[in-house]
Each structure stands twice: as structure tokens, then as C-alpha cells.
Amino acid sequence: MTDVSAAHPxxxxxxxxxxLRIVAGVCAGFARHTGLPVTLVRTVTFVLALCGGxxxxxxxxxxxxxxxxxxxxxxxxxxxxLPKAALTTSARSxxxxxxxxxxxxxxxxxxxxxxxxxSVDAAAGEPRRAPVTEILLGLALVSTAGALIANRLxxxxxxxxxxxxxxxxxxxxxxxxxxxxxxxxxxPRSSGMLVRALGALVLVALGILLFFITxxxxxxxxxxxxxxxxxxxxxxxVAPWAVRLTRDLSDERAAREREAERAEMAAHLHDSVLQTxxxxxxKAGPHSDAxxxxxxxxxxxxxxxxxxxxxxPVDLAAELRGFATTLERDFAAHVDVVAVGSVDREVPEPLxxxxxxxxxxxxxxxxxxxxxxxxxxxxxxxxxxTDRGPGFSIGAIxxxxxxxxxxxxxxxxRAGGTATVQPGPGGTGTEIRLTLPxxxxxxxx
Amino acid sequence: xxxxxxSATGDAPDLTVVIVDDHSIFRSGLRSELDPALRVLGxxxxxxxxxxxxxxxxxRVVLLDVHxxxxxxxxxxxxxxxxxxxxxxxxxxALSVSDAADDVVSVIRAGARxxxxxxxxxxxxxxxARRVAGGDAVFSPRLAGFVLDAFGAVAGETAASIDELDRxxxxxxxxxxxIARGYAYKEVASALFISPKTxxxxxxxxxxxxxxxxxxxxxxxxTARKLL
Numbered sequence: 001m002t003d004v005s006a007a008h009p010x011x012x013x014x015x016x017x018x019x020l021r022i023v024a025g026v027c028a029g030f031a032r033h034t035g036l037p038v039t040l041v042r043t044v045t046f047v048l049a050l051c052g053g054x055x056x057x058x059x060x061x062x063x064x065x066x067x068x069x070x071x072x073x074x075x076x077x078x079x080x081x082l083p084k085a086a087l088t089t090s091a092r093s094x095x096x097x098x099x100x101x102x103x104x105x106x107x108x109x110x111x112x113x114x115x116x117x118x119s120v121d122a123a124a125g126e127p128r129r130a131p132v133t134e135i136l137l138g139l140a141l142v143s144t145a146g147a148l149i150a151n152r153l154x155x156x157x158x159x160x161x162x163x164x165x166x167x168x169x170x171x172x173x174x175x176x177x178x179x180x181x182x183x184x185x186x187x188p189r190s191s192g193m194l195v196r197a198l199g200a201l202v203l204v205a206l207g208i209l210l211f212f213i214t215x216x217x218x219x220x221x222x223x224x225x226x227x228x229x230x231x232x233x234x235x236x237x238v239a240p241w242a243v244r245l246t247r248d249l250s251d252e253r254a255a256r257e258r259e260a261e262r263a264e265m266a267a268h269l270h271d272s273v274l275q276t277x278x279x280x281x282x283k284a285g286p287h288s289d290a291x292x293x294x295x296x297x298x299x300x301x302x303x304x305x306x307x308x309x310x311x312x313p314v315d316l317a318a319e320l321r322g323f324a325t326t327l328e329r330d331f332a333a334h335v336d337v338v339a340v341g342s343v344d345r346e347v348p349e350p351l352x353x354x355x356x357x358x359x360x361x362x363x364x365x366x367x368x369x370x371x372x373x374x375x376x377x378x379x380x381x382x383x384x385x386t387d388r389g390p391g392f393s394i395g396a397i398x399x400x401x402x403x404x405x406x407x408x409x410x411x412x413x414r415a416g417g418t419a420t421v422q423p424g425p426g427g428t429g430t431e432i433r434l435t436l437p438x439x440x441x442x443x444x445x
Numbered sequence: 446x447x448x449x450x451x452s453a454t455g456d457a458p459d460l461t462v463v464i465v466d467d468h469s470i471f472r473s474g475l476r477s478e479l480d481p482a483l484r485v486l487g488x489x490x491x492x493x494x495x496x497x498x499x500x501x502x503x504x505r506v507v508l509l510d511v512h513x514x515x516x517x518x519x520x521x522x523x524x525x526x527x528x529x530x531x532x533x534x535x536x537x538x539a540l541s542v543s544d545a546a547d548d549v550v551s552v553i554r555a556g557a558r559x560x561x562x563x564x565x566x567x568x569x570x571x572x573x574a575r576r577v578a579g580g581d582a583v584f585s586p587r588l589a590g591f592v593l594d595a596f597g598a599v600a601g602e603t604a605a606s607i608d609e610l611d612r613x614x615x616x617x618x619x620x621x622x623x624i625a626r627g628y629a630y631k632e633v634a635s636a637l638f639i640s641p642k643t644x645x646x647x648x649x650x651x652x653x654x655x656x657x658x659x660x661x662x663x664x665x666x667x668t669a670r671k672l673l
Binding site for chain 2: 270271274275276277278279281282283291294295298336338339340341369370371373375376377384386425426427431
């Protein structure tokens with residue numbers, strides 16, 4: 001059941017049933033375990049099955065008591081070539097390989113290259129529905145018929161035990177197959193599930209009842225034992241749902257605990273670390289390295305604390321704030337991003353790129369306090385980047401300097417917007433304003 | 446917003462302040478960083494302490510943390526509501542590590558005259574306190590941005606008359622936009638060709654609207670925080 005055994009099939013010390021299987025993987029698993037040729041094992045089993053059903057019983061017993069092989073990770077490749085080998089539906093954690101009868105119904109995702117010659121991999125994430133129910137039914141019918149014929153031919157078979165047992169097994173298999181579907185999360189129509197669950201229940205109950213009714217002349221003890229057996233049978237059938245229910249419950253509880261823990265930690269960090277970072281910034285002076293580091297840390301922490309898992313479309317303000325953090329790490333600059341309004345659509349890439357370039361320019365050539373202002377109205381998005389540096393005029397830029405001319409001005413023009421470069425507030429520094437009109441779509445909410 | 450108004454310290458008596466913050470390290474840090482012209486009358490760490498200290502010392506300006514333990518859980522806003530009636534000459538300046546709009550709005554609506562971030566330097570805090578003491582409102586770029594958002598300026602809403610509380614006039618919007626861009630009041634004045642005093646008038650008008658407006662965005666925050 002370990003990954004080691006999956007990786008080195010032949011050196012495995014434990015008897016497991018491989019993913020690659022024709023019926024339930026018992027023969028293949030046995031062959032792998034003993035090192036015998038799988039064909040030989042299969043032939044012997046078949047011959048034994050003809051000898052009064054001994055092979056079938058042996059097979060069933062091994063099937064019930066042998067755990068499934070752990071799902072192999074990282075096995076990819078081509079699909080199954082054996083249609084019957086596709087007795088696999090979904091992922092299995094391996095924690096639930098209780099040695100009860102559900103072998104046929106046990107799900108699996110990944111096949112390992114086993115010993116049957118055909119290298120078979122179940123493609124992960126592609127659940128395949130195997131005709132388990134049909135196979136179960138067929139097996140039950142065939143073995144029943146075989147047993148009947150053997151009986152007619154004179155073999156002394158405990159028919160009255162075998163037939164109910166087969167019926168009960170089939171019912172249990174059906175029930176655990178439901179379990180497989182439940183676990184895979186592929187919820188089929190609930191009515192179908194109900195019908196099958198009821199069918200499984202009836203089968204199990206019938207099988208167990210038959211076992212006692214046909215055995216001897218019924219007396220009080222038989223009836224009591226029969227009733228208890230039916231109860232046990234029902235418990236076995238219901239077990240999958242119970243297991244699933246408790247598992248879901250504990251999953252949910254764990255998630256809630258994690259959430260509470262996170263909230264508590266966020267509150268604590270807000271009260272302690274953010275305050276300390278603010279103090280460091282205050283004491284260290286606005287342009288020192290310590291202040292920059294503290295500020296970058298604060299921003300990171302704040303983002304982690306308050307945004308949580310966000311899967312919204314790219315937000316221009318958030319994007320620029322993130323960029324501001326990296327700028328503050330690399331340059332002696334203090335970048336303040338103020339965003340007004342919100343856009344409910346994808347931010348045009350040229351605007352984002354031009355805004356980044358403008359911020360980079362400001363941080364590199366001016367440093368100090370840099371203000372970024374984003375205003376997103378339904379009609380246009382405007383970004384202004386203001387610095388307090390030495391300033392420059394657009395005419396004074398050499399033609400070979402690509403930074404401003406190409407990356408900002410030309411880029412905005414190509415995107416249908418405008419960019420202006422002008423002296424900053426009070427005549428110091430530079431202010432770059434990017435405006436991108438949006439084609440107003442009336443129907444967007 | 447860092448331009449010094451030299452006139453404030455000249456003949457005026459010392460500016461008295463009280464520092465309210467639940468972190469002693471922050472209080473002592475701020476105290477040592479503050480301009481010497483500011484006289485710290487006291488410190489407080491909780492809502493109840495803060496109310497007691499403010500009422501007892503009657504400072505000119507309270508540097509008030511938005512998040513405070515104690516009281517009924519109302520934080521800085523609760524301090525303002527409880528202490529302001531008993532200290533009529535006292536003005537409140539909110540300090541916060543949180544840039545969350547609803548935090549800031551809650552203290553502003555409770556009556557704070559301005560808001561700055563805690564990472565501001567001692568000189569900046571001193572300047573802001575002086576400005577508040579002088580009767581002006583202190584707007585950080587972020588608060589200006591929030592105001593533009595909350596009053597629908599981005600969507601093109603403009604007040605038709607001076608008395609209207611729910612929208613900003615065109616001039617107020619221009620002032621707020623420039624403040625949000627990081628302009629100091631003086632720079633706003635020169636960019637708009639108006640006097641700094643006019644800028645301050647506009648800012649104070651915006652602050653008043655922020656405190657009194659019944660715009661649904663503001664009201665929603667206020668009710669969510671049990672302010673109304």
C-alpha cells in the first residue's frame with residue numbers, strides 16, 4: 001500500500017491488488033507477490049473455479065482480504081487498452097481499504113504498469129465508469145449456474161449457502177460502489193442512487209434471509225441470528241454513507257478551525273506587528289532603508305491579512321500597489337497609491353504597462369515621495385504619477401531614450417489614449433498623466 | 446501637506462496634546478518625535494482612560510488611534526462622542542494604521558477634524574496637529590480619494606448648490622483630486638490659481654459634508670458601525 005510498493009512492484013512484501021486488473025486484480029496481485037507468471041495463476045484459478053467453485057471462493061476470499069494498491073502518483077501516459085481493466089472510477093486515499101468485500105467497487109485513479117503486459121494508465125482526472133454492476137450481476141449468475149450444474153452432476157455443494165452468499169455479496173458490492181461515486185463527487189441523479197441503494201439493501205437482506213431459511217428447519221435461534229445478520233448486513237451497506245458523513249463533518253470542522261485561527265492571527269498581527277512597522281517607519285525617517293523595508297513588509301502583511309484569497313479579475317489599483325511594493329524595495333522611494341472608483345472589466349494592458357513605466361521612471365530618477373492616483377470612471381481610466389524630483393521636459397529627452405517616449409507616450413497613443421508630461425505640483429518634479437477613454441458599453445451593468 | 450505654516454507657533458501659546466494609543470511603544474515613540482512646541486499633557490491606552498484624561502486635561506488636540514480597546518468597543522469614535530461634550534475646546538485628529546475607509550469614516554463622522562496614517566513622521570504629525578488646532582481639516586491623499594468615491598464624484602455627480610450635503614461642488618472635487626494626487630494645500634492653491642485660505646475653506650466644507658451627509662454609502666457605514 002505504500003508508494004514504495006507501487007514503485008517497485010516485484011519487491012513488494014505485501015499482497016496488494018494492482019490497479020491494472022481484469023476482474024478485481026487478485027490474480028495479478030498474487031502473481032506479483034509470489035513472482036509466478038500471471039497467466040499461470042489465472043489458469044490455475046480458472047481450473048480451480050471449475051472444480052466445484054473452489055477457485056471462485058478462494059478468489060472471493062483474497063479479494064475481500066487484500067487491500068487495493070495505493071494510487072500511484074505521477075503515472076501518466078496512454079489510456080487503458082483493456083476495457084475490462086477499467087474498474088476504476090475515482091481517487092482513493094487508501095485510508096479506507098478495509099478488508100471487507102467492496103473490492104470490486106473500490107475506486108482508483110491511476111494505474112501502474114503492472115505485470116499483465118499491457119502498460120495501462122488511468123489518466124488522472126478522467127473518471128471512467130466501469131460496468132461494475134453488470135459484471136457483478138454476470139458473475140453472480142454465472143457462478144450460480146455453474147454451481148447448479150455441478151450440483152446436477154453430482155457434486156456435493158452447499159448450494160443453500162453459496163447462492164445467498166452470492167446475492168449478499170452482490171448487494172454489498174453495489175452499495176460500496178455507490179460509495180465510490182459519492183466519494184468521487186460525481187453526483188449522479190439522486191433518484192438513480194436511491195434506487196440502487198434500495199436494491200443493494202434488499203439484496204443483502206434477501207441473501208442473508210435466504211441463507212437461514214433454506215438451511216434447516218427454522219427455530220427461534222435461527223430467526224434471531226437471521227435478524228441480527230440482516231442488521232449487520234444493513235450496517236455494511238449503510239457504512240459508506242456514514243463514513244462519508246463523518247468525514248465531511250470533520251473536514252468542515254477543520255476548515256472552520258483554520259478560518260478562526262486565521263482570523264485570530266490576523267487580529268493579532270494587526271495589533272502588534274503592523275503597529276511596530278508603523279513605529280519603525282516613523283522613527284527611521286521617511287527615506288531611510290529601514291523605513292522602506294518596514295513599509296514594504298507592512299504592505300505585504302496588509303495584503304495577506306485583508307485580501308485573503310481573491311480571485312477577482314485583475315484590479316488596476318491592486319496591480320499598481322504590488323508594483324509600488326517592489327519599487328520601494330529597489331529604490332529609495334516612497335510610493336503612495338490612491339485609487340478612486342472601480343472598473344468592472346479587464347484593465348487594458350497598455351495602460352498598465354505605461355503606468356508601471358511611469359512609476360519606474362519616477363522611482364529611478366526622482367525617488368522620494370511619489371504619488372500614484374488612479375481614477376476609474378465608466379468613461380475613462382486616468383492614472384497620474386507625481387514625483388518631487390528634478391523634473392524634466394519632454395523636449396529635452398534625447399531621441400534615443402526609449403523610456404518615456406516609447407514606453408509611455410507612444411504606447412498610450414497606440415492604445416487610443418493620451419499621455420502628458422508636465423511639471424509637478426508647485427513647479428517641482430514631474431507629473432505624468434495617462435488617460436485612456438473606455439468605449440462605453442451601455443449594456444454592461 | 447507638509448508645508449509648514451510658520452505663523453502658528455510664533456506668539457501662540459504652546460499647543461497642548463494628548464496621545465491616545467493602546468501601544469505604549471507607539472505612544473513613547475510619537476512623544477519623542479513630536480515637535481518641541483507641542484506639549485503632551487497626557488497619554489491613554491483605552492477608551493475609558495482616554496475619556497478621563499481628555500476631560501481632565503482639556504487639551505487643544507487629541508492624537509487619537511482609531512482602534513482602541515475598552516469602552517463598548519467603539520474605539521476612537523466612542524472617545525470622541527463621549528469626551529467632546531465635556532471638552533468643548535478640544536479637537537481630534539485620527540491616527541490609524543488601517544487605511545480601511547470605514548474605519549476612517551467612523552472617526553470623521555464622530556467628529557474628528559482629520560486623519561493621517563501612523564507611519565507619518567513626527568514632523569508630519571506635529572504639522573497636522575497644528576493645522577487642526579488652527580481650525581483646518583487635515584486630509585490625507587487616501588481620505589481625499591475616499592471622499593471622491595463616496596460622493597460619486599467619479600461618476601460625474603456635482604452639487605448644484607452650495608447647501609447641498611450629498612454631493613461635492615466642482616471646485617471641491619478639483620481640490621480633492623489634487624490632494625489625492627499628493628499635492629500640498631499650497632500646491633493645490635497655485636495649481637487652481639486660488640489662495641491657500643480658499644483651499645482650506647473647500648477642505649473644511651468637504652469635511653463638514655463628510656460628517657453630515659446622509660449619502661447612502663456613508664449612512665451604510667455609519668449604521669453598520671452603530672454610529673447613527
